[in-house]
Amino acid sequence: MPAIDAARLLADLHRLREFGRDRTGVHRPTYSADDMASRHWLAEKMREAGLEPEIDGIGNILGRSPGDGQKLLVGSHSESQNHAGWLDGALGVIYALELARVQPGHIDVAVWADEEGHYGAFLGSRSAVGDVGEADIDAARNAYHGKPLRDALAQAGLAGRPRLRLDPARYRGFLEAHIEQGDDLEATGLKIGIVTSIVGIWTFAIVFEGVQNHAGTTRMAIRQDAGVALVKLCGAIERKMPEVAGPRSVWTVGRIVLEPGAQSVIPGRAEMLLQIRDADPEILARMRATILSTVVEADAGGPCRASATQIFETTPKLMSPAFRAALARAAERHAPGLHQEMPSGAGHDAQIVGKIMPAAMLFIPSIGGISHHIAEDTAEADIVLGCQVLADAAADILGP
Amino acid sequence: MPAIDAARLLADLHRLREFGRDRTGVHRPTYSADDMASRHWLAEKMREAGLEPEIDGIGNILGRSPGDGQKLLVGSHSESQNHAGWLDGALGVIYALELARVQPGHIDVAVWADEEGHYGAFLGSRSAVGDVGEADIDAARNAYHGKPLRDALAQAGLAGRPRLRLDPARYRGFLEAHIEQGDDLEATGLKIGIVTSIVGIWTFAIVFEGVQNHAGTTRMAIRQDAGVALVKLCGAIERKMPEVAGPRSVWTVGRIVLEPGAQSVIPGRAEMLLQIRDADPEILARMRATILSTVVEADAGGPCRASATQIFETTPKLMSPAFRAALARAAERHAPGLHQEMPSGAGHDAQIVGKIMPAAMLFIPSIGGISHHIAEDTAEADIVLGCQVLADAAADILGP
Numbered sequence: 112m113p114a115i116d117a118a119r120l121l122a123d124l125h126r127l128r129e130f131g132r133d134r135t136g137v138h139r140p141t142y143s144a145d146d147m148a149s150r151h152w153l154a155e156k157m158r159e160a161g162l163e164p165e166i167d168g169i170g171n172i173l174g175r176s177p178g179d180g181q182k183l184l185v186g187s188h189s190e191s192q193n194h195a196g197w198l199d200g201a202l203g204v205i206y207a208l209e210l211a212r213v214q215p216g217h218i219d220v221a222v223w224a225d226e227e228g229h230y231g232a233f234l235g236s237r238s239a240v241g242d243v244g245e246a247d248i249d250a251a252r253n254a255y256h257g258k259p260l261r262d263a264l265a266q267a268g269l270a271g272r273p274r275l276r277l278d279p280a281r282y283r284g285f286l287e288a289h290i291e292q293g294d295d296l297e298a299t300g301l302k303i304g305i306v307t308s309i310v311g312i313w314t315f316a317i318v319f320e321g322v323q324n325h326a327g328t329t330r331m332a333i334r335q336d337a338g339v340a341l342v343k344l345c346g347a348i349e350r351k352m353p354e355v356a357g358p359r360s361v362w363t364v365g366r367i368v369l370e371p372g373a374q375s376v377i378p379g380r381a382e383m384l385l386q387i388r389d390a391d392p393e394i395l396a397r398m399r400a401t402i403l404s405t406v407v408e409a410d411a412g413g414p415c416r417a418s419a420t421q422i423f424e425t426t427p428k429l430m431s432p433a434f435r436a437a438l439a440r441a442a443e444r445h446a447p448g449l450h451q452e453m454p455s456g457a458g459h460d461a462q463i464v465g466k467i468m469p470a471a472m473l474f475i476p477s478i479g480g481i482s483h484h485i486a487e488d489t490a491e492a493d494i495v496l497g498c499q500v501l502a503d504a505a506a507d508i509l510g511p
Numbered sequence: 512m513p514a515i516d517a518a519r520l521l522a523d524l525h526r527l528r529e530f531g532r533d534r535t536g537v538h539r540p541t542y543s544a545d546d547m548a549s550r551h552w553l554a555e556k557m558r559e560a561g562l563e564p565e566i567d568g569i570g571n572i573l574g575r576s577p578g579d580g581q582k583l584l585v586g587s588h589s590e591s592q593n594h595a596g597w598l599d600g601a602l603g604v605i606y607a608l609e610l611a612r613v614q615p616g617h618i619d620v621a622v623w624a625d626e627e628g629h630y631g632a633f634l635g636s637r638s639a640v641g642d643v644g645e646a647d648i649d650a651a652r653n654a655y656h657g658k659p660l661r662d663a664l665a666q667a668g669l670a671g672r673p674r675l676r677l678d679p680a681r682y683r684g685f686l687e688a689h690i691e692q693g694d695d696l697e698a699t700g701l702k703i704g705i706v707t708s709i710v711g712i713w714t715f716a717i718v719f720e721g722v723q724n725h726a727g728t729t730r731m732a733i734r735q736d737a738g739v740a741l742v743k744l745c746g747a748i749e750r751k752m753p754e755v756a757g758p759r760s761v762w763t764v765g766r767i768v769l770e771p772g773a774q775s776v777i778p779g780r781a782e783m784l785l786q787i788r789d790a791d792p793e794i795l796a797r798m799r800a801t802i803l804s805t806v807v808e809a810d811a812g813g814p815c816r817a818s819a820t821q822i823f824e825t826t827p828k829l830m831s832p833a834f835r836a837a838l839a840r841a842a843e844r845h846a847p848g849l850h851q852e853m854p855s856g857a858g859h860d861a862q863i864v865g866k867i868m869p870a871a872m873l874f875i876p877s878i879g880g881i882s883h884h885i886a887e888d889t890a891e892a893d894i895v896l897g898c899q900v901l902a903d904a905a906a907d908i909l910g911p
Contacts, residue, residue, distance in 0.1 A: 293728030325882040326763035327788050327857035328693030342745040363726035364738050365774040367767045374765045374784040376883050384774040388727050457727035482725040483776050
C-alpha cells in the first residue's frame with residue numbers, strides 16, 4: 112500500500128491556509144482574489160505532481176493524470192464560508208493532491224468551486240455533471256452582496272472559458288475526504304467515519320406581512336406586527352418539531368430579517384429561513400408537513416399573513432457500498448476498532464458527483480465539533496491518519 | 512382672531528411633499544440632498560413671510576420675527592423617516608409658517624433637524640437647548656449606513672456654521688402641531704387632540720452569545736443557538752409584559768439580527784432592540800424590571816449568554832397647563848365637543864424645547880392611524896381646522 116508523506120501533506124495544508132487567512136481561520140469566498148490565487152497555486156502544485164491541470168469556466172480545477180486506464184477521481188472544494196475554518200474543503204483537496212503523488216498515473220484531482228453556496232450551492236460540481244445551464248449562470252447572484260455571478264466570473268478571469276463535463280467512463284468513481292464538522296467521532300473516541308449517506312437539505316423561506324406603523328402611537332390591540340408573528344411561529348416550530356423529527360434530524364433558523372428594522376417602527380414585513388436536514392426522505396416529508404401546517408395555522412389565526420416557499424431541496428444520497436467496504440478495510444488496518452459508519456449531516460460535492468459515478472466519503476474528527484468558524488481544527492495525527500486511510504482505500508479500489 | 516389662508520396652507524404643504532417624493536409619501540432623510548433643498552426652500556418661504564431666517568450648523572432653521580416684544584416659537588421638524596409619510600414633521604412646519612403670516616411680528620418659526628434620529632434623536636432641538644456637545648457630533652454616525660455626522664454636515668454645506676442657542680427670555684413658549692400617528696381621534700370621531708404629556712421612550716439592546724456552528728453536523732442536543740435563545744426571550748416578554756404594562760403602554764421589537772445570518776450556519780450571536788413607551792415613570796420602571804429579570808433568567812437558564820443594555824432613555828414630559836387651556840378654548844370655538852386631552856405616544860421636539868420654556872402640542876387625526884409609512888395621510892378639512900385652532904391658541908397666548 113502507498114505510504115503518504117505526512118510532513119509534505121501538513122506543509123501544503125498550512126500553505127493553503129495562508130490564502131485569505133483570518134486569525135486562526137480563513138475568509139476565502141468563491142471568486143475572491145484570495146480564492147482565485149489559491150486556485151492558481153493549487154493548479155501549479157498539481158503540475159508539480161505530474162498532473163495536467165485545467166481551471167474551467169466556473170472555477171473548477173481538474174488535474175488529469177496522464178496515461179491509459181480508468182482513474183479514480185478524488186477531491187473537494189477550496190473556497191470557504193465567510194470568516195470560517197481552515198480545513199473545510201481544503202483538507203479533501205490537499206488529501207487528493209497527496210494521493211496523486213503517491214499513486215502516479217491513477218488519480219485525477221478535482222477542486223470544485225462554490226460548494227459553499229456564495230453564488231449557488233455545489234455550483235462547480237453541478238456544472239461538472241451537467242446540471243447548470245447558461246441561464247442559471249445568468250440568473251445567479253451572490254447571496255451576501257448581490258453581485259451577479261457573470262460579473263464575478265469576469266473579474267476572476269474565467270469569462271469565456273469552457274466548463275468541463277466529467278466523463279463517467281474515465282472513472283472508477285469519486286472519493287471525498289472531509290472533516291466531520293460535528294462531535295460524533297470525538298464524543299465516541301473514534302478516528303474515522305465512513306459515510307453511509309448524505310442528508311437531504313430542504314430550506315423554506317417563511318414571510319410574514321403585517322402593517323408597518325409607528326412604534327409609539329399604535330395601540331397594542333390594533334397592531335399587525337410581522338416580527339411578533341414571526342417569533343410566535345418560531346416558538347411553535349420549536350415545540351412541534353421534536354414530535355416528528357428523527358433522532359438525527361436537525362432544523363435551523365439561520366436568518367431573520369425585520370423590515371424596516373428600526374427601533375421606532377413596527378415591522379411591516381418579516382422573513383426567516385428555516386432549514387431541515389435528514390437522511391430519511393420520509394422524515395423530511397413529515398417535518399415539511401409540520402412546517403407548512405404551522406404556517407397555514409399562523410396565517411389563518413392572523414393578524415398577519417404568513418406564507419412559506421421551499422427555496423432549496425437536495426435528495427438524500429446513498430454512498431457506494433463497495434467504496435464504503437474499501438474505506439472500512441483501510442480504516443481497520445490503520446485504526447483498528449476506531450472507525451464507524453455514519454450519515455453526513457452536511458451536504459457535500461460527493462452527493463452531486465455521485466449522480467453519475469459511484470462515490471464515497473471519509474470523515475476525520477473535528478475538535479469540539481466546531482466548523483464554519485475560525486476555531487475549526489483537527490489534531491495533526493488525525494489529519495495524517497485520515498490521508499493514509501484514504502490512500503489505502505484508493506489503492507484497494509484501483510486494484511492491483 | 513386671525514384667519515388662516517387654507518388654500519395657501521395646503522399649497523405649501525403639497526410643495527414640500529415634492530422634496531424627496533416617494534410614491535404617496537416622502538424619502539427625505541436628514542442632510543440628504545432632498546432634505547437640504549427643502550430647508551433652503553423653507554428659509555426662502557420664511558423670508559417671503561417677513562421673517563429673518565438662518566440655517567445653523569446642525570441644519571435647524573430659525574426664522575426670527577422683527578420688532579420688539581416677546582415672541583411665540585412655533586414649529587416642528589422637516590426631515591422624514593426612510594420611505595415614510597408626507598405629513599410627519601412637515602405639517603407642523605407649514606402650520607408655523609402660516610401662523611407667522613397671519614400674526615406678523617409675533618411668531619418665530621423653528622424647523623428642527625433630525626428629530627427622526629438618522630444621526631441621533633432630536634438632534635437639532637437638543638442642540639438648540641444646549642444638550643449637544645462637539646464631542647457628541649464627532650461620535651455620531653448614521654443609524655442605517657454608518658456615515659459620520661461630521662461628513663454629512665460637510666456634504667450638506669453646514670460645516671463651520673455656528674449652532675444657534677434658543678434664548679428663553681425671547682419667548683412666551685413653544686407650540687408644535689403634529690399628526691396623531693395613532694387611531695385614537697379617528698376611532699372616537701374627534702378632530703383635535705391636546706397633548707397632556709409626551710411619553711418616555713426607553714430602548715434596550717439585548718444580546719445573546721451562543722456558539723456559531725454548522726447547521727447540518729451539530730446535533731440539536733449540543734447546540735448553543737443564539738437565535739433560538741432570542742426567540743424564546745421574545746416569547747417570554749410577550750407573555751409577561753401585559754401583566755406589568757399600563758393601559759397605554761406600548762412595547763416593540765423593531766430590529767432582530769442573527770449572525771452570521773446564513774441558512775446553513777447556527778447563529779453564534781443574536782441581537783434585538785426592545786423599546787417601551789409610557790407617560791408614567793412608575794410603569795416604565797416596572798416594565799424595565801420585567802425585561803431585565805427575564806434576561807437574567809434567560810442567561811441563567813443557558814445554554815446561551817444573555818445581556819441587556821439600555822441604550823436610550825427620555826423622561827416623560829408634562830405639557831404647559833396654560834397653553835393646554837388656550838388650545839382647548841380655541842378647539843372648542845372651531846370644533847365644539849370634538850376635542851380631547853391625550854398623551855403623546857411618540858416623542859417630539861416639544862419635549863426637548865419644553866426643558867427651557869413652556870411648551871404644548873396639538874394633534875390632528877391620522878387616517879387609519881397610519882404613520883411612518885407612505886400611506887400616512889389626513890383629510891384636508893382636518894388639516895385646515897387644525898391650523899386655525901393653532902392660530903387662535905397662539906393669539907390667545909400672545910394676548911391683546
